[in-house]
Amino acid sequence: MSRLLYRLGRAAAVRPWRFIVVWLALVAAMAGLAGVAGGALHDNYTLAGTGSQQATDLLQDRFPALSGADARVVVHAKSGTVDQPKLAAASGELRKLPHVSEVDPPQVGKGGATALVTVRYSVPVTDLTPKETLDLLRSATKNLDAAGYQVEFGGQVPENVTAPGGVAEAVGIVAALVILLLAFGSVVAAGLPLIVALAGLGVGVSGITLLAAFTDVATTAPTLATMVGLGVGIDYALFVLTRHREGLAQGLDVPESVGRAIATAGLSVLFAGFTVLLALCGLVLSRIPVFMTMGFTTGLVVAATVLSAVTLLPAVLGLAGRRVLRRRDRAAGATIHVESPRVRRWAGHVGRHPWPWLLAAGVLMLTLAAPALGMRTWPSDASSEPTSNTVRQAYDLVAEGFGEGANGPLIVAVDLTKTDQSVLPGLRERLASTDGVTAVSPPQLSPDRDAAVIMVTPEYGPQDERVTGLVDRIRAHALPGGTEITGLTAVYVDLSRMLSDRLWPVIGAVVATSFIMLMIVFRSLLAPLKAAVMNLLSIGAAYGVLTAVFQWGWGAGLLGLPHSVPVSSFILLLMFAVLFGVSMDYEVFLLSRVREEWLLHGDARGSVTGGLAATGRVITSAALIMVAVFLGFAADPGLVIKQMGVGLAVAVALDATLVRLVLVPATMSLLGKANWWLPRPLARILPDIDLHGGTQAVTAEREPEPSRA
Structure with missing residues (x-):
């Protein structure tokens, strides 16, 4: 090659x-x-095999009007109450919009100062152009705005509008x-x-x-x-x-x-x-x-x-x-000067005193990782947006006028081909008596009367830790056969559990395949094992910093967030896969140079010092670039990208400093020649990949072509 x-x-x-x-x-x-x-x-957030997905599939089949995207128009009177004729006129304008299948009757909150109009679409949100659709919603409600009302927008369509990128x-x-x-x-x-x-x-x-x-x-x-x-x-x-x-x-x-x-x-x-x-x-x-x-x-x-x-x-x-x-x-x-004399001196110092530096760096990495033990993962919702955003203002107005739970209603879908219609009154009573439920709507039958839906308003908002227990209680004690629960909150519960269940298989597969590849490339057992452990340490520390910054709120204000938020459910899997691969980049470049020195001189400690001296400057520059790029994305308005940017920047910074400059030279100096040990049976069957000595073999093939100065 x-x-x-x-x-x-x-x-x-x-x-x-x-x-x-x-x-x-x-x-x-x-x-x-x-x-x-x-x-x-x-x-495509299809969650195959979950209860919320079963309920969603039933809605798509029996309740087309309820199965598409939705938008919420929140109207607030700064003084007095909302005028009902003006609300009715706005509802009529909303019904004329493209893909709108139904506009629910306006709901008026306590005191009459806030009204909520739910607009339902016949297509999923991914089939709409969110920015264009939001502009149409604003156009349809311009008379309410002209009348002096505060009009804000929430729901799937407005929440899918992304800020312009490029910054x-x-x-x-x-x-x-x-x-x-x-x-x-x-x-x-x-x-x-x-x-x-x-x-x-x-x-x-x-x-x-x-x-x-x-x-x-x-x-x-x-x-x-x-x-x-x-x-x-x-x-x-x-x-x-x-x-x-x-x-x-x-x-x-x-x-x-x-x-x-x-x-x-x-x-x-x-x-x-x-x-x-x-x-x-x-x-x-x-x-x-x-x-x-x-x-x-x-x-x-x-x-x-x-x-x-x-x-x-x-x-x-x-x-x-x-x-x-x-x-x-x-x-x-x-x-x-391609070598860094400072890195050479530092690597030599760590190599001569490996135990103190190994213990100190290890304790620091574990300390940084400790907050991750209390990490709570949960998808982000409108409450995580800046207070200037319309979806955040809509969320706050709904919470004030109707209660926190109105921002994440649960939808109980009943398949009447499997359950008799006579169970519906009793089901509604059981739902209403469930701890954590504030309101339950009357059952609504499908056009063919073969399914029913019941809207349940929780006491808690979608991001409240107690909603998981509420969904579990409803599923365990209130639902008859052929009945399931969906809605934003139920989907969040199922998604978080599914991601937690899949995390360990992903970690195992990624670590195992990376270990095998490095074992083939470097013909060693301990060097790839050390690399895997070091990468897991840096990823764990990044998880811990994410928990402190976002969940504890230590850096939420600096990052433009209104308050502390859970770590997004998407982060654990995404960040692990990306970080493990990126960290292995540095490991490949460093170990290839260390092994090159080892093959040339046979000096175990000297090869580590020489490899670090040769690559220290370039790896530091590369890491600085990575950190700068990732921190730039921390300014992205999307919470997932923001958290990814911070987490990746922290992990790369730790990887290029504590891992590459302390843990690697300390452990490799302690292991000595064992770094490159490979059992003979494995040595015979593994392919021999020349990662660093190929130029000696090909130099003789030079063609006498003129150089280009």
């Missing part, structure tokens, strides 16, 4: 425009296809450019990783749009894929570029240096990217469509950035020549 990559890299450096033109054509073609044949994004990406790109410029001292060297990463990102995001034409793709998938793809894309290009600069420092001509960089660092990029893909594939085990598409789409972008790093990057490096070096280094031919 390294021989093939050497030839590819050298050929791209010698004939750069051929590769650049191909990439320009690929980016343009993918963008054009996405614009012409791309599909729309759709969230987070711009923040991350600018920060990455500044870090690269400081690290390399050359505008050309700073710009190349960004150009290559953006090319891969463009192809990958266009691929997501094309994929959406054939299957459901979650609305947050492109943002998540961009966040991860931008970070790893810049990092992959950075690792190759650094190895190329080392080659130039050793006196190699440009094509030879590029060829060797692709054969070594490029091969590491391939395996690092493959590790990320393996981790993302673990999301398939969640068996929840929205998570599966997030894994596929993010993997698509990662694969595109890997391809750009090993094909486009060598071409632009060949075109740039020696301009990737500082001007004074090019002019004077000065020695380029």
Whole structure:
């Protein structure tokens, strides 16, 4: 593989425009296809096998008017009460809107100052254009607004309106450019990783749009894929570029240096990217469509950035020549220091005193992870939005006028082909007497009288910890056969439980596959085991910080949140898959260099010191870029992306400092030669992958081609 990559890299450096033109054509073609044949994004939250999904399926079959999306128009009189004729006129205008199947009679809250009008659509929210639909709702209620009433909007449609994107990406790109410029001292060297990463990102995001034409793709998938793809894309290009600069420092001509960089660092990029893909594939085990598409789409972008790093990057490096070096280094031919003397001294110090540093770093990581023991995961709702948002204001007005539970009513769906209609009065009485229920509506029969629904208003809001017990009590004691419960709160209960149940299989699969891959690459048992343990430590610490920042509220205000919120149910699975893959990136680059030193000198402790000294500066720069990119996404208005940004930034920062600079040198110094122990039976059957010595074998194949200075 390294021989093939050497030839590819050298050929791209010698004939750069051929590769650049191909990439320009690929980016343009993918963008054009996405614009012409791309599909729309759709969230698919099907929870197969759950009670809420059974009830939803029954509604779709027997109550079409209740099975689509909904919007809530909340009208509040700043003084006095809401005028009923004006409400009726607005309801008439709402009935005329596209896809509206029914408008419920207005409900008036206590005191008459607040009224609630529920608008029901004949299609799911994923079939609507939320921003356009919200604008139509505003147009239909403009007379109420003109009359001086406060009109706010809640429900599925308004809550699906996303704020314009682009700010987070711009923040991350600018920060990455500044870090690269400081690290390399050359505008050309700073710009190349960004150009290559953006090319891969463009192809990958266009691929997501094309994929959406054939299957459901979650609305947050492109943002998540961009966040991860931008970070790893810049990092992959950075690792190759650094190895190329080392080659130039050793006196190699440009094509030879590029060829060797692709054969070594490029091969590491391939395996690092493959590790990320393996981790993302673990999301398939969640068996929840929205998570599966997030894994596929993010993997698509990662694969595109890997391809750009090993094909486009060598071409632009060949075109740039020696301009990737500082001007004074090019002019004077000065020695380029690729090693970090400070990191070498530090690694040597930790290697000589491993136990104190191992214990200190381990205790600190476990302390940071401790809050995760009390983590509560729950999907976000409108109460987590800023107070300036219309859905948050609608939530507060409903809570004030009708009670917290009115923001998350439960829908009891009764299949009258399995249960006699005579049970409905008794069912309503049992529901009304259930602890935690404030109101129960009369049963409503379907058009064919083969099903019924009963609306239940809880005492608690959708995010209250007590709603789980309420849903369990209703299911255990109130429901006859052929009856199930759905609605926002019931779906939240089922989703949280399903994600908790699927977390451990995903963790097991991701850790096991990553361990096997690293064992094959590095021909060792203990090195991959150490890597897995270290990654789990950094992920646990990130979970703990997330709990403190969001659930305890230590950083909620700084992040634009009105109050403390639970950690989103989506975070545990998503963050684990992404973080394990990203952390393994650094492990592959570091261990490949340490093993290279070990094979050259056979000095167990010295190889760790030398590997860290050679990679310390580039891994630190890469980590800083990752942290900057992820923190940029912490400004995203979506709570899931915001929490992902914070969690990923914390984990990468810990991984590049405590893990790489303390735990790794300490443990590897203690293990010594055992780091590279592999039982002979395994050694005979495992493939031998040359991750670091390929250039020695291919140098003899150099063709006498002119260098490009």
